[in-house]
Amino acid sequence: MRVMFAASEAMPLVKTGGLADVVGALPKALAKCGVDVTVVLPKYGEIPKAIADAVTTIAIMEVQLGWRRQYCGIQEVTVDGVRFLLIDNEFYFKRGYLYGYGDEAERFAFFSFAVLEMLDKLEVMPDIIHCHDWQTGLIPFLLKTRYANRPGYRDIRTVYTIHNLQYQGVFSRELLQDLLATGDDSFTEDSLEFYGAASCMKAGIRFADKLSTVSNTYAYEIQTEAYGEKLDGVLRQRSHDLWGIINGIDTEVYDPMNDPHIAVPYRDSLAKKSQNKTALQQELGLPVDASVPMIGIVSRLTGQKGFDLIADILPTLLKDNLQLVVLGSGEPGIEDMLREALRIHPRKVALWFGFNEGLARRIYAASDMYLMPSRFEPCGLSQLIALRYRSVPIVRETGGLVDTVEPYNEFTGTGTGFTFGPPTSHDLLFTVRRALSFYGKPEQWATIVANGGKQDYGWDASARLYNKLYREVVS
Incomplete structure (x- = not known):
């Protein structure tokens, strides 16, 4: 099975939080289950020079973003046995920080379009695109609408993982309508509309084939008014598609017996x-x-x-x-x-x-x-x-x-x-x-x-559950 992770950060390339740890470690555990994972990321200026210097450009194209037509390079590099594809556009991604800019909607709308446009340039299409958090929430929406009739795209399935429901990528309806070049029919209660604005997180929840979040208890909590961040109703409607799969950690990276940062190696002493x-x-x-x-x-x-x-x-x-x-x-x-x-x-x-x-x-x-x-x-x-x-x-x-x-x-x-x-x-x-x-x-x-x-902190058990989820979504 071929799975493409679409995410805004991943270790060891770039990190601001736990999302990067998950996207960096889970592909290695999935490989043990026979799942072939490729990770696609923006090519940020913060990527370590040794990795950035090792990339190979495999395609150059243009991406249509509303009335804008933007350059996009597709670059490839393998790190720790994981294949990464990098979306190159220095205007959007070569900045001082990963997030926090006034044009976040445009940056990640571009990224979402680029991921889908890139697929035509690859030798083999993925069976599943696994999208992570609001920055990739538009991908399931675009795949089901804009790309639904493009040859080769119809059989691609999507999984959307909510890492933190509080961060939703909410922007004005007018802005997303401009960026996506879409009509009023995309901004209804059953689509992107969110209390007069538009939500990228809601797009992922509404249009992905299956949903997951990062613990069983959180999967329950986000369906309640207290934790649902005004999306609890939508999540309750899709409760039969929502899986709670706990995260693990990379036990080779986090190992006090072999950690170069600490003074004295130890295990149980x-x-x-x-x-x-x-x-x-x-x-x-x-x-x-x-x-x-x-x-x-x-x-x-x-x-x-x-x-x-x-x-x-x-x-x-x-x-x-x-x-x-x-x-x-x-x-x-x-x-x-x-x-x-x-x-x-x-x-x-x-x-x-x-x-x-x-x-x-x-x-x-x-x-x-x-x-x-x-x-x-x-x-x-x-x-x-x-x-x-x-x-x-x-x-x-x-x-x-x-x-x-x-x-x-x-x-x-x-x-x-x-x-x-x-x-x-x-x-x-x-x-x-x-x-x-x-x-x-x-x-x-x-x-x-x-x-x-005595606890098991690794990814193996969780990877087996993701493998089960992938097999269910493609069947």
């Missing part, structure tokens, strides 16, 4: 893990003391991630004997809150604003606990990485977090972390302090860590 904590304490200027519990956070600093709850409890929590290490960037108010905590408790708090892959790995390796009190979390990869690095997750019971972290039961000795339900600061503080109390009981703490070490 808490003594060696502790050496990584003292090394990080020294690196960040914290008091060096292996007995002090360290809580780590590597995250976007946004309300979705529960930082309002953290803000409520932080003054109280920092009175306890602990250290807090935070890596991330985001909302200015959250950054200011953390700076104030650092000012008051310079011996208990360490901050790094921005992203640093090496430091992120060292935080996972050093931290005893990993805090992730998200208000919603489609899947979450950080808790999986934390478990892989034997850092005990403290999470809210939502989305992929409840699907991957089993609450510790001191009576049965089962469980891999600590969880809480209601999104309140009281419940968060109680749960963090409960985790700290068990950290003070070495035998029970070792049991919790060992339980986490």
